[in-house]
Amino acid sequence: MDSHSKVASGICCVRPRSRRRTETTSSPVTLEKVLGITASGNSGLACDPRSGLVAYPAGCVVVLLNPKKNRQHHLINTSRKTITALSFSPDGKYLVTGESGHLPAVRLWDVAEQKQVAELQKHKFGISCVAFSPNGKYIVSVGNQHDMMVNVWAWKKDAVVAANKVSSKVTGVSFSEDSTYFVTVGNRHVKFWYLDHCKASKASAPVPLLGRSGLLGELRNNFFCDVACGVGSKSESTFCITSSGLLCEFNSKRMLDKWVDLQTSMAQSLSLSEDMIFCGCADGTVRAFSPVDLHFVCTLPRPHHLSCDVSAITMASDLFSTKIDTRYPDAIAVTYDPITRWLSCVYNDHSLYVWDVRDVKRVGKVHSVLFHAACVWDLEMFPDAPGDIDASLSSGAFISCSADNTIRLWRIEDQTQIYSHSQNIISSVSLDFIYVCVQDLLNIIYIDGNTKVRTGIRTICISPDGKHLASGDRNGMLRVHDLTSMKEILKVEAHDAEILCLEYSKPETGLKLLATASRDRLIHVLDAEDDYSLVQTLDDHSSSITAVRFAGEMISCGADKSIYFQTAHKTDRGTEFRRSHHKVRKTTLYDMGVDPTCKYAAVACQDRCIRIFDISSGEQKKLYKGSISEDGSLLRVQIDPSGQYVATSCSDKNISIFDFYSGECVATIFGHSEIVTGMKFTSDCKHLISVSGDSCIFVWRLAPELTISMRERLCQLRQNPDTPTCKTSGLR
Template identity: 50%
Template sequence: TSDPKSGLIAYPAGGHMPCVRVWDVDGGQVAEVQSHKYGVSCVAFSTNSCYIVSVGYQHDMTVSVWDWRKGSIIASNKVSSRVFAVSFSQDSSYFVTAGNRHVKFWYLDASKERRVNSTVPLIGRSGLLGDHKNSVFSGVACGRGLMASSTYCITSSGLLCLFNSSRQLEAWVNLKTPSASCLVVGTNFIFCGCADGIIRVFSPSNLQYITTLHRPHRLGVDLTQSVKHGSLLPASPGVQYPDTLALTFDPTARHLTCVYNDHSVYVWDVKDVRNVRKLYSALYHSSCVWSVEVYPELSDVSQAVLPPSSFFTCSSDNTIRLWHADPPTGHGNLYSNDLLRILYVGENMQHLQADGEAAGADGKAGIRVLAISPDGQHLAAGDRCGNLRIFGLDFLDELVKIEAHDAEVLCLEFSPPSTGVRLLASASRDRLIHVFNLEKNYGLVQTLNDHSASITAVKFTGSESPEVRMVSCGADKSIYFQTAEQTAEGLSFSRSHHVVEKTTLYDMDLDSSRTHVTIACQDRNVRVYNVETGKLKKCLKGSSSDDGALLKVQMDPSGSFFATSCSDKNIAIFDYESGECVATLFGHSEIVTCMRFSQDCRHLITVAGDGCVFVWRLDSQMTSTMRRRWGLRLKAAPETCSHKQRETFITVPSSQIHQQQQQEEEEEEPELRTPARLDSAPDAQLLQTNGKLPMWFRKLVSLMFTVKLNICIVQLSQNTCSVHRSVCG
């Protein structure tokens, strides 16, 4: 709900510790109250902007009125029915709640008289429903202007009801629709939101019908057709539209904002209700969003088929959507400013779009995971039935379909160009990893069955080592390090290391050098392993709270920070070297299912089970740090390819060489183990020398006169020496 006078917005925040938050439209959060245990079903500002009323979920059954500036509840009471809507009267003396066989009037003036210095019982009187006592009232709105003493309700069966000042049901009218869910009242009009995208307009004085507004987009809309026609597509027989879910009206600008059940938003100009004009619209996913993938930055810009800052998302609504983090102006899309394309996958799309929640409830519908090839030409998508589809990004046409797995595909990964091979790995809940060859039209190369439970992540390392390596982790608490060998039959992966942890492993990502893998663990820690040796390097705290499990981890392109998501629905960003938490993000009402940093290091994109896609703007200092480190790494990359190591040599007496060699032979390197406690994990530190001379230094005497480049001769005393080294990459 919004307050036009103060420019404030109040909304119910679900998830862990549900509360009502008040935000300034020009700034941040200004107030917060937690008075409900299970969730907040509806919230409303008083007309004078002094109070906010909130109603809890059906298990909470509490209605509370609080002074949002002081953060204190002034009156509260219990309700015996499920409440769907609430509305304040024009003079703020009372408000009305509506729900399942429930219409009740709550009086603030009478409650104030009984107030001492604490919360007092809220006084309420039930509406006289007459013959409609068994109806479900889905919406309520108090009258305005000359009809300020009246109250209007709408039933889920499609009746518009009028209550007089004595709380009696005085009149009603049939909306001629299968169902209705919402209404909003102005001084001259009543707007009723109905099924199939219908919004009917009535007169507040006598409930006389006036007109019906334009419908929104058709279900299964093709955005490219909107560009050709240049206007909203006309209605045709058999076409379905999304149901109207919520309405709000700005009486000053005469703008009507509508939210539909496919999560789309429209703003209509209703200055002339018989000639309504669309001002704004946006289309979103209608169900759980499972994955997000950012389009890569290519060295040859001319080879890119999509604009920069593009990214894909997939959902249980069986759609793959192409977005733009920085929408270009004038791209000709009439339905959305930031949505570029919608790719419909599967059949019965109108049903899935009309009821996205039902689509994901059967456990089969929907696209589960996405991956984009490094050359930016192909998009791989795995669905919840185990099918693997390959799309060409030029036209988003389906090139290959493979019935790969017996259960939903959980992860996909293309091999990076540095490996010298073009492979695609898919892993599933059926405990199998399939490796496909892009050069042979995604023909199957090998199937790996090492895991004994669902596989949660798989990655190709792509380090400087000539071997092609692959790392996978899963719910069996195992990490498998695979190394590829070229055989007579072709490329074959075999196990090189196997690590078993004491906790479930939910997600995995590689650092910028692709030599270390970071794993999100159920115990809220992030463990970092060396890909070549399989040994634990360090263990970092991955959550800002002590509740829940760590579900996702994502490194930024430069390797400076990593982001994590926890089952408490919050997101945290940590410094990769120090393990310090630098930011905490919240806003999703369900668990975060995937995260990606943008290629320009300016945004973090998150998707969740609430069907929302959030694009977070990162702090400018974080962006500067990532770009600086990433730029240094990219500049060093060509030299890394041509030189394995670049060092600066010095000379010292040969007696010290033999002495250092003897010390190194007597000492053994201790084995790293998973710490039992987080505080026992090794601290992340900068590279330091250990006082011993490196291996190359022992051979210096024989090579001293043959080395011609990168030699610095330092005059040293008999007992002192210093070592200088510069490492590339």
């Protein structure tokens, strides 16, 4: 029996055989690359003092980045809780992480083995800071403003040796060089906690952690954002930074000794070495001071300015805008590598820079990455379109859109780009061209970049010839960009509410149409060959339309639990769509995918099932479970280019891959900390790309056996001339 007969054989439900089976099938997919960062402060950025690895969170994943080679390794939190804080051990062998959510854990990871080796569950709500003691014996964790607990963990004994409560929100923690005390800072809070008592205690239960407040004097009402205990000759000092922009020094008696104004509207982070203090400030500013006397040393170069066209930059000097109203992203996290003398900075637009500060008069850029700053709503793979197309936008490129009002063009393969090229961004003293690094970002399209209100780009679609990019925003505005020039060629208020789906017709149909579907219950069909003039408006649905697809027929589904099949007819007035079938189910239909033969449509449903419909007859042919979970709803469904596998995303944040014909679960993957809003298989069948509300893009590598299976299926489709295609249901 061939695969088509299998689908047509009737309605059945195939469930994963057992949980053990599901866990073992997760290995066919591995996380290869993360394009995103979710660090919100200095507790979310760390540098290994031995290897120079930079660690930062991306949802439920810790990214271990080698900035010089642009290589990533990943630690995936199996609890599926968002990583909020992290810190390396002094020898760099271990990484400790804190997380958010109910009953969060402090986890210890072996960096080389990339696996969890220990776990502590003593917090109830969330963890804001974690730190290793310099002697490597202790880990301190501080709960968030709802938890308020401070725990000292002797991790080799797997025991909490001391604990206490804090009365203020804590945003930073740092150990003294001799490991005898640590300091926490927060809202009107600087407190010194001493470990002598817990070292001497023989009790099996945790002893009360002894703490004494710093003497803040006239700065007692400040918000202290970050802290770093002194090293070397300044080991008895403690340095803090306030949100109002003050760098403060406390002496060995916990007394505020001196402070300096950073000349900024806001400051949030600091990083310290024996000869330098780096302070992350507003508007892209990072200032350096001497820890000896708080003497000002230099100001580092700013990163890109906001709304910067990265593809237009040909020289380092292009980055320095001359516009008076130019704004830069705030530096929210900094960490210093004393071996290479590189400073890593995270900015609040979710960009990461690594600066070479060996010579503060000749600061160079080692590495930079620019990620989405808010929820990523959709993505599209660039089609394998014939003709004269930019080589960078050929197979392997994809496009994403976000609530940050940007559309970004990416490549999976590493290629050297101008913005992260060896043209280092440096201070006004000199221009250096030392390092070469690569970046995945090709270009950024800013939508209404001059407005302060972010409408958010909700959905995108690329025309089959690869020339046009259509996008719809949350206000119902439709835009079309020319992908050759990146210029906007159309902007029209197409709907009264959020545009939820866009779809171009297949070239096999002989039509060049664009369908737009919205929360306002309408579908507009536009003629892409006639300046996107209106062909027809369909108002069959009685609620939000979640998906529309062209497959000979035009198929749409929505929150009204209906699926409509519309057939194109040639009339005196032009092309007209008429309803051929209408099916209603007892559950909301959230998304739809069409197999490459255009014979079947797979629909993701609220009851976690995949329903497969025969497009020609409109009949449901099969139903099987689309998630191993017993909670949540299926939000997205995506069929691979061969039609062999179908990927689903569930509101429990998991992604599952099923055999399209048997319904067997072949893989379950996780790592996003918010719902997965979009997925796409690459045309070479090697990767699955997912985007999420956590602002991250994950590139998953599929196991060779899955790729081989898909490619064999593709070969069969191409060699069989009798295989049904989308052109079988053309104009009538």
